[in-house]
Amino acid sequence: MKVYVAGVGMTRVGRLFDKGILDLAAEAAWKAIDEAGGVLPEAVVVGNMMSGSLQSQDNLGAYVAAGIGLRGRPAFKVEAACGSGGAAVYTGVSLVASGLVDSVLVVGVEKMTDFPTAVVTEALAQAADSEYELFYGATFVGLNALMMRYYMEKYGVSRDEMSAWPVLMHRNGAINPYAQVRREITVEDVARSQVVADPIRLLDSSPIGDGAAAVLLVSEEAAKTLPEKPSVAIAGAGMSVDTVEITNREGLDTIPAAREAAERALRAAGLSPRDLDVVEIHDAFTVNAVILLEELGLAPRGRAARLVAEGRFHPGDRPTANPSGGLKSRGHPVGATGVYQVAEVAMQLRGDFPGVRVEGAEKGLTLNMGGDGSTVAVHVLTRV
Amino acid sequence: MRLSPAMLWRTRVPRYRLVGRVCKSCGRRHYPPRPVCPYCGSRDLEDAPLPRRGIVETYTVIHTVMEGFRDRAPYVIGVVRLEDGTRVLAPIVDVEPDKVKTGMEVEATLRRIRVDGPTGLIGYGAAFRPAAGAAEAGQRAAEKS
Amino acid sequence: MERSGIVGWGAYIPVYRIRASDIALQWGWEPSVPRGLGVEEKAVAGVDEDAVTIGVEAARNALRRAGVDPARVGAVFFGTESKPYAVKPSATIVAEALGITPDTMASDLEFACRAASEGMRAAFALVEAGHVEYGLAVGADTAQASPGDVLEFTAASGGAAFVVGPAGESAAVLEAVYTYVTDTPDFWRRGLSPYPAHGEGFTGEPAYFHHIESAVRGLLERTGLRPSDFDYAVFHQPNGKFPLRVGRRLGFPREKILPGLVTPRVGNTYNGSALLGLARVLDQAKPGQRVLVAPFGSGSGSDAYSFVVTDRVVERQGLAPTVDYYVERKRYVDYATYAKMRGLFIRTTY
Numbered sequence: 097m098k099v100y101v102a103g104v105g106m107t108r109v110g111r112l113f114d115k116g117i118l119d120l121a122a123e124a125a126w127k128a129i130d131e132a133g134g135v136l137p138e139a140v141v142v143g144n145m146m147s148g149s150l151q152s153q154d155n156l157g158a159y160v161a162a163g164i165g166l167r168g169r170p171a172f173k174v175e176a177a178c179g180s181g182g183a184a185v186y187t188g189v190s191l192v193a194s195g196l197v198d199s200v201l202v203v204g205v206e207k208m209t210d211f212p213t214a215v216v217t218e219a220l221a222q223a224a225d226s227e228y229e230l231f232y233g234a235t236f237v238g239l240n241a242l243m244m245r246y247y248m249e250k251y252g253v254s255r256d257e258m259s260a261w262p263v264l265m266h267r268n269g270a271i272n273p274y275a276q277v278r279r280e281i282t283v284e285d286v287a288r289s290q291v292v293a294d295p296i297r298l299l300d301s302s303p304i305g306d307g308a309a310a311v312l313l314v315s316e317e318a319a320k321t322l323p324e325k326p327s328v329a330i331a332g333a334g335m336s337v338d339t340v341e342i343t344n345r346e347g348l349d350t351i352p353a354a355r356e357a358a359e360r361a362l363r364a365a366g367l368s369p370r371d372l373d374v375v376e377i378h379d380a381f382t383v384n385a386v387i388l389l390e391e392l393g394l395a396p397r398g399r400a401a402r403l404v405a406e407g408r409f410h411p412g413d414r415p416t417a418n419p420s421g422g423l424k425s426r427g428h429p430v431g432a433t434g435v436y437q438v439a440e441v442a443m444q445l446r447g448d449f450p451g452v453r454v455e456g457a458e459k460g461l462t463l464n465m466g467g468d469g470s471t472v473a474v475h476v477l478t479r480v
Numbered sequence: 481m482r483l484s485p486a487m488l489w490r491t492r493v494p495r496y497r498l499v500g501r502v503c504k505s506c507g508r509r510h511y512p513p514r515p516v517c518p519y520c521g522s523r524d525l526e527d528a529p530l531p532r533r534g535i536v537e538t539y540t541v542i543h544t545v546m547e548g549f550r551d552r553a554p555y556v557i558g559v560v561r562l563e564d565g566t567r568v569l570a571p572i573v574d575v576e577p578d579k580v581k582t583g584m585e586v587e588a589t590l591r592r593i594r595v596d597g598p599t600g601l602i603g604y605g606a607a608f609r610p611a612a613g614a615a616e617a618g619q620r621a622a623e624k625s
Numbered sequence: 626m627e628r629s630g631i632v633g634w635g636a637y638i639p640v641y642r643i644r645a646s647d648i649a650l651q652w653g654w655e656p657s658v659p660r661g662l663g664v665e666e667k668a669v670a671g672v673d674e675d676a677v678t679i680g681v682e683a684a685r686n687a688l689r690r691a692g693v694d695p696a697r698v699g700a701v702f703f704g705t706e707s708k709p710y711a712v713k714p715s716a717t718i719v720a721e722a723l724g725i726t727p728d729t730m731a732s733d734l735e736f737a738c739r740a741a742s743e744g745m746r747a748a749f750a751l752v753e754a755g756h757v758e759y760g761l762a763v764g765a766d767t768a769q770a771s772p773g774d775v776l777e778f779t780a781a782s783g784g785a786a787f788v789v790g791p792a793g794e795s796a797a798v799l800e801a802v803y804t805y806v807t808d809t810p811d812f813w814r815r816g817l818s819p820y821p822a823h824g825e826g827f828t829g830e831p832a833y834f835h836h837i838e839s840a841v842r843g844l845l846e847r848t849g850l851r852p853s854d855f856d857y858a859v860f861h862q863p864n865g866k867f868p869l870r871v872g873r874r875l876g877f878p879r880e881k882i883l884p885g886l887v888t889p890r891v892g893n894t895y896n897g898s899a900l901l902g903l904a905r906v907l908d909q910a911k912p913g914q915r916v917l918v919a920p921f922g923s924g925s926g927s928d929a930y931s932f933v934v935t936d937r938v939v940e941r942q943g944l945a946p947t948v949d950y951y952v953e954r955k956r957y958v959d960y961a962t963y964a965k966m967r968g969l970f971i972r973t974t975y
Binding site: 215217221225226227230232234235237241245292293295339348 | 481487491495510511512537538541542545546547549558559566568570571577593594605
Binding site for chain 3: 492493496497547548550551552571573574576589590591592593602604607612
């Protein structure tokens with residue numbers, strides 16, 4: 097399978113009160129289309145989680161496509177909580193790889209800052225089971241905190257060992273011009289930061305922000321007609337789901353859906369985790385990154401945090417993890433994140449990512465997750 | 481969260497009485513109840529009242545609470561592993577947050593979980609509090625008098 | 626006609642307590658005021674508790690002691706003056722939570738603090754008439770009092786429940802009962818008022834004392850029993866003093882009243898008041914003993930029961946937590962936390 101990345105576009109992530117959904121989507125989308133030489137996509141896939149609950153806006157496929165000047169073509173919203181972006185990319189890839197269309201614009205967009213935190217917290221918790229988790233006031237952070245405590249107690253991992261990840265994210269993100277949070281922190285800062293849901297602290301958690309990212313995907317046929325043949329392709333795509341409710345899953349320290357999605361994507365690309373130069377993985381919370389590194393086969397069970405603390409996955413290592421600064425520092429406009437990841441890895445493989453650069457990167461992987469392990473979309477990108 | 485009369489009514493037995501489902505194919509129980517066994521995929525299920533005691537397998541103390549929970553912050557949510565191995569997500573109550581420990585024995589109790597404003601419905605559900613052995617409690621009191 | 630009795634009993638008192646001295650400090654009460662009421666501290670329902678959750682716990686304990694399949698209970702009477710819903714029965718929530726539904730009668734009763742007692746009388750009658758196999762009477766309250774009013778020292782949260790059934794299965798058989806009721810407006814609450822109003826001194830002689838004394842004297846006359854025939858005398862207990870005074874006037878010595886006097890430790894639990902006293906007596910009673918129970922409700926009325934304890938009481942005492950277990954299980958809160966728990970703050974949310 098070869099689906100080419102003809103263009104990418106991103107907005108800065110932040111509290112962008114003056115920009116609505118369409119402003120953000122248009123900015124990212126047209127950057128991607130311009131990069132691709134102005135070729136208009138035959139279909140539009142919109143990744144978003146909370147337009148219904150926060151903007152009272154459904155019908156988002158039409159709203160965004162027609163709203164940014166792309167009426168008259170198939171368009172629809174794909175929602176998978178914080179994995180909406182990745183699921184949208186997977187959908188776009190499927191449309192092109194199946195031959196149904198020759199080009200698709202995937203745009204992920206999210207506006208989280210229109211309401212106070214308590215309201216957004218409730219909306220985010222809709223990623224969990226409504227009747228048995230949200231009903232009980234289990235916040236999304238709270239559910240992840242259950243996994244963090246379980247993981248730390250089971251594997252004997254200390255607070256400071258876990259903190260190596262957010263410290264790394266901030267260091268990487270500090271020079272990413274698109275990042276929401278651009279200041280370095282220390283392990284002491286993490287340990288002292290406000291407790292959100294014990295043991296998760298503020299500096300374990302991705303910020304609330306607005307943003308949009310877009311990728312223009314084209315088929316082999318369409319790629320030939322572009323002014324410049326794209327140098328990056330999506331060589332493999334994989335998705336999997338698991339139960340939304342955490343109590344009906346096999347374990348509290350594993351994310352089998354991630355393992356399954358990654359195996360599918362890597363198998364399609366004919367690669368193994370060892371081959372990867374760069375990964376952008378889903379670190380909404382420190383504990384996510386730690387478990388996902390293990391699910392990707394990049395670290396033995398229970399060891400990922402320690403490895404990061406020892407310097408693995410830092411710039412210079414293979415793979416380098418989250419050179420963008422990840423969800424923690426680049427930010428996490430939830431429905432858009434999965435598309436940011438693909439845009440960032442594409443730029444790494446092209447050699448023009450404006451932040452921490454992974455020199456000579458040829459093979460990359462993105463992992464986007466919805467819920468606390470319930471939806472995972474993985475894409476493998478290669479230099480072609 | 482708006483509380484719909486139908487939703488509260490549909491889920492009342494699992495919430496009030498901690499009734500899950502047991503799979504007649506693989507024998508495992510699950511909660512909350514699902515139409516298909518989440519472990520083996522069989523549709524051969526029946527309702528299963530679950531044990532009301534268990535241990536706290538893991539927990540969190542939520543400081544940034546959601547709307548409607550300010551009056552009980554900091555709020556403790558735990559995964560309780562019941563005596564039969566089934567896991568349940570529930571508030572941990574009647575104990576100081578800093579005294580909650582992984583492994584502590586807890587028992588189920590009915591509590592008022594959600595109230596839909598001053599005019600809406602009240603949602604009751606299962607919470608867990610530190611367990612007291614009935615015989616032990618009676619015994620202790622008998623020793624005192 | 627089949628005779629009836631208490632097959633199982635249960636109690637529940639929330640874990641939180643506030644000291645009377647902290648309430649006095651908050652509102653500038655002279656310290657001898659709470660001292661005069663004989664109440665040291667009172668139980669406060671947590672934010673996630675209400676009369677229903679309290680009633681369910683007490684009823685669950687009663688069912689444990691009774692050893693009866695909940696599906697065989699044919700009537701649930703829920704007596705409270707702090708109903709979570711003005712319209713929508715609490716009794717059905719209790720019945721559903723315990724697995725008693727759907728083959729059952731169910732209703733909420735109001736008669737200030739004696740509503741549950743009226744329910745208990747009705748349950749006995751249904752059993753004796755053969756209409757139901759077992760009945761459940763629950764008394765539970767999260768009593769409300771205006772902040773700064775003297776009632777604030779005593780208005781507390783708690784409850785008791787009784788599974789009622791055939792005398793042949795009972796831990797305490799109903800020997801006799803007499804109820805005395807008049808229209809006496811000593812204490813009331815209108816629908817839109819958050820707190821009750823009361824006639825202060827008027828709540829004493831014309832209300833509490835007159836009705837309890839009339840009910841007890843009526844019972845003694847009709848049965849030929851005398852105070853010396855009773856081992857325990859449990860009275861409605863709005864404070865720590867009235868039960869001793871009414872008991873003395875009726876000829877019951879302190880030692881017979883103290884075992885059933887719970888209010889000094891946890892406050893007046895309203896529909897739980899006399900009934901928690903009865904539960905505490907059953908927790909320690911010996912076979913053959915006779916218990917007088919006289920609940921009182923404002924508005925006004927009193928019942929007087931005579932129960933005779935049977936051999937079955939012994940094996941059932943340890944089957945569920947005792948009243949003392951709940952009395953001793955406590956955590957103190959300050960007035961600000963108490964005010965939050967009682968919903969005294971006006972808050973707005975987004």
